[in-house]
Amino acid sequence: MLKDAYTADVTPERDGEEVRLAGWVHEVRDLGGIKFVLLRDRTGIVQLTLPKQKVPKETFEKVPKLTKESVIRVEGTVQANEKAPGGVEVIPQRIEVLSESDTHLPLDPTGKVDADLDTRLDARVLDLRREEPQAIFKIRNVVTTAIREFLEERGFIEVHTPKIIASATEGGTELFPVVYFERDAYLAQSPQLYKQMLMAAGFERVYEIGPIFRAEEHNTRRHLNEAISVDIEMSFIESEEDVMRVLEELLAHVFRKVREECEKELEALDRELPELETPFERITYEETLDLLSEHGIEVEWGEDLPTEAERKLGEIFEEPFFITEWPRETRPFYTMAKDDEVTTAFDLMYQGLELASGAQREHRYDVLVRQIEEQGLSPEDFRHYLEAFKYGMPPHGGWGLGLERTLMTITGAENIREVTLFPRDRKRLHP
Amino acid sequence: MLKDAYTADVTPERDGEEVRLAGWVHEVRDLGGIKFVLLRDRTGIVQLTLPKQKVPKETFEKVPKLTKESVIRVEGTVQANEKAPGGVEVIPQRIEVLSESDTHLPLDPTGKVDADLDTRLDARVLDLRREEPQAIFKIRNVVTTAIREFLEERGFIEVHTPKIIASATEGGTELFPVVYFERDAYLAQSPQLYKQMLMAAGFERVYEIGPIFRAEEHNTRRHLNEAISVDIEMSFIESEEDVMRVLEELLAHVFRKVREECEKELEALDRELPELETPFERITYEETLDLLSEHGIEVEWGEDLPTEAERKLGEIFEEPFFITEWPRETRPFYTMAKDDEVTTAFDLMYQGLELASGAQREHRYDVLVRQIEEQGLSPEDFRHYLEAFKYGMPPHGGWGLGLERTLMTITGAENIREVTLFPRDRKRLHP
Numbered sequence: 001m002l003k004d005a006y007t008a009d010v011t012p013e014r015d016g017e018e019v020r021l022a023g024w025v026h027e028v029r030d031l032g033g034i035k036f037v038l039l040r041d042r043t044g045i046v047q048l049t050l051p052k053q054k055v056p057k058e059t060f061e062k063v064p065k066l067t068k069e070s071v072i073r074v075e076g077t078v079q080a081n082e083k084a085p086g087g088v089e090v091i092p093q094r095i096e097v098l099s100e101s102d103t104h105l106p107l108d109p110t111g112k113v114d115a116d117l118d119t120r121l122d123a124r125v126l127d128l129r130r131e132e133p134q135a136i137f138k139i140r141n142v143v144t145t146a147i148r149e150f151l152e153e154r155g156f157i158e159v160h161t162p163k164i165i166a167s168a169t170e171g172g173t174e175l176f177p178v179v180y181f182e183r184d185a186y187l188a189q190s191p192q193l194y195k196q197m198l199m200a201a202g203f204e205r206v207y208e209i210g211p212i213f214r215a216e217e218h219n220t221r222r223h224l225n226e227a228i229s230v231d232i233e234m235s236f237i238e239s240e241e242d243v244m245r246v247l248e249e250l251l252a253h254v255f256r257k258v259r260e261e262c263e264k265e266l267e268a269l270d271r272e273l274p275e276l277e278t279p280f281e282r283i284t285y286e287e288t289l290d291l292l293s294e295h296g297i298e299v300e301w302g303e304d305l306p307t308e309a310e311r312k313l314g315e316i317f318e319e320p321f322f323i324t325e326w327p328r329e330t331r332p333f334y335t336m337a338k339d340d341e342v343t344t345a346f347d348l349m350y351q352g353l354e355l356a357s358g359a360q361r362e363h364r365y366d367v368l369v370r371q372i373e374e375q376g377l378s379p380e381d382f383r384h385y386l387e388a389f390k391y392g393m394p395p396h397g398g399w400g401l402g403l404e405r406t407l408m409t410i411t412g413a414e415n416i417r418e419v420t421l422f423p424r425d426r427k428r429l430h431p
Numbered sequence: 432m433l434k435d436a437y438t439a440d441v442t443p444e445r446d447g448e449e450v451r452l453a454g455w456v457h458e459v460r461d462l463g464g465i466k467f468v469l470l471r472d473r474t475g476i477v478q479l480t481l482p483k484q485k486v487p488k489e490t491f492e493k494v495p496k497l498t499k500e501s502v503i504r505v506e507g508t509v510q511a512n513e514k515a516p517g518g519v520e521v522i523p524q525r526i527e528v529l530s531e532s533d534t535h536l537p538l539d540p541t542g543k544v545d546a547d548l549d550t551r552l553d554a555r556v557l558d559l560r561r562e563e564p565q566a567i568f569k570i571r572n573v574v575t576t577a578i579r580e581f582l583e584e585r586g587f588i589e590v591h592t593p594k595i596i597a598s599a600t601e602g603g604t605e606l607f608p609v610v611y612f613e614r615d616a617y618l619a620q621s622p623q624l625y626k627q628m629l630m631a632a633g634f635e636r637v638y639e640i641g642p643i644f645r646a647e648e649h650n651t652r653r654h655l656n657e658a659i660s661v662d663i664e665m666s667f668i669e670s671e672e673d674v675m676r677v678l679e680e681l682l683a684h685v686f687r688k689v690r691e692e693c694e695k696e697l698e699a700l701d702r703e704l705p706e707l708e709t710p711f712e713r714i715t716y717e718e719t720l721d722l723l724s725e726h727g728i729e730v731e732w733g734e735d736l737p738t739e740a741e742r743k744l745g746e747i748f749e750e751p752f753f754i755t756e757w758p759r760e761t762r763p764f765y766t767m768a769k770d771d772e773v774t775t776a777f778d779l780m781y782q783g784l785e786l787a788s789g790a791q792r793e794h795r796y797d798v799l800v801r802q803i804e805e806q807g808l809s810p811e812d813f814r815h816y817l818e819a820f821k822y823g824m825p826p827h828g829g830w831g832l833g834l835e836r837t838l839m840t841i842t843g844a845e846n847i848r849e850v851t852l853f854p855r856d857r858k859r860l861h862p
Contacts, residue, residue, distance in 0.1 A: 002668065003667050024823050041633070041635065042634060071824065099795070099825060099826075102821045125822075126632075141588040145589070152576065159572075159852060162852075163642050166860040176611060178609050179609075180860060185860055197853075198556075202560045211594050225611075236433040242432055387862070391536060392530050393502065395529060422593045426612065429597040429611060430597055430815050
């Protein structure tokens, strides 16, 4: 490798040691007889100090020619120095330019110049060099690792279900068509039907963290057309409560892990994470409507909650909470009903965002066929799915959790695009 | 939950304890005064023993009506019994049918009746209940977990790059078109360009385990149109050797983990895994052609290796090995060349399969543009990608490893569809 240490490894304790570093030129300060270069890598920034007397002439003379954001490689000596940032600096013997940056930057990666989100996303590669995005995507990695760790410990096994599907998942709207050789196909809007089929296949507990695709027309701060969904499905549940418990414990675990492992990143984002107390509060859909009405927002029974209502609920509840017993007309055919009016479906809400949706599923073949028909769909279109219910299907349930929305609540990002490397939306297919 | 133990938890040591089990009726044996039910769940099979005198009449009388593959729930007492399989049985007090199976099964999940692969894939849900597929997908989970563990330990962070892309990754062939609102788009055939852009973004070490989509026309035992690729990219490498070392160590780690954690599953597959010794052998493309020629297979310089040649190499080499220094004309534009003829590209071969491909990438903007043009492509089509090379791009490299092919070598599966839950190929979009 061209380097043997990160800038974060350069500490006062290593005074006198030789290091090989590489990274980006964050800043250059030329005071004549002494020159400074701030060298940035993914772990932070270290100061290179070049006193004319102490470094080779060739190295010293290279500094004024360094352009910001060029990639350089440095061989030098660590020197503890109370006056240097972090109490340490590096006296370089050798500086090699590995890749010279154009001097006209479309965006300032030091973050000193504000840019609007569209400009930033257009120059996403430079934007991602800034401290805040770096913090966000380190947190994202800790979150997915924490999710896996939690689920694996509870016996869930990771699966990969197909993303190219022959028919609609939940009724045909909002699908992206794919030209699959001579046939029509679609991109999966969720792994729903497949994870259920895996319950019939005897897997008992599965999870998937993978892309979902939704051809939603509206372009909001909370929607992406391609997102990552965390999905679980589990068999032999007694009621939806069994999967709700997994969800609330998971979220509390994730918050705990991020607090423990991302102190520096949370600080960069100026963010304090609360300790989430479980169990979360549960209120029924009906109670939610009453509560909203008390706050001047009227929602008709059977309607989904409008954005305004979700926002208001985010003001009323400080902690995450569940809305339970959603009306039948708001939920897809595979949801198990509780009675003629309401279902076992629940949403997990936090900070005015719907983070997750789930339910106990209908596992009885006859009832399922009836529910498909009641929603105006054709059982024939779900032939392969329905087959799975004929030969012993355990009672089961699950949920889907939006990874990006969860990250919004953790990082404080106002726009879902901030927590996505290369977002896809109604208008954006680039970069 | 409807159960508090798996069948594997039922051991002779728990003699006398009450358990609640649930699973599938694997077999029923009715000897009149004593009846047996083999109860299967994802951990194995346990015998339920019903002596007429010892179980409630209602429970006893339920047994003859149980259809194979129905889902039942059992409350009973563990009884150590040397004559029972595994030295233990359960005397049920109560049996409840949760889901009755149709008696006409399109496939025999006990595995006693052989079926061809197409029939099995048509009835994949029942097929997956068999012992071998259950073993394969448990191993698959151990493999992905081992890969993540290995990479995270070495500082790689997991990323999610977009699967809907606006332009071709590597030159436009073999892409599935997507209708993205009013625009043309495609499914990503690899995360290649995006993981490189993340090197420009300063991530230094990333990995992704995600779907790739290839509209390859040919339908072979080694190809899928939708597969899972394990991709890494790392910055500040000195040469392609740096990423080859990560790859060989990773594969050795994965084999070790599977040997340690999947003893039972390997036994079910009648499979012994070797300990892989690193470093793997490296031979150049040119040496490979000579070697093949000695074995009577002539490949013209500049050609990819035909299947027959790969198979022959699998006979010659018992261990995994690298083919290095591929000719320029066999490799995409982003590959770094070594000279006018050969590149830094390598393939990892094992058991006659190409498991992985990688290289050092060309990080110099001007050279990259020239290489794009030399391949008859238009730099304008790669505008957003090329932008990333203008503002400081470190030397970097990486590889893509086919998860399913790796699993073929581990499980001994002859057909890639065996290691895929719901395979997608030229002819199959269902289930």
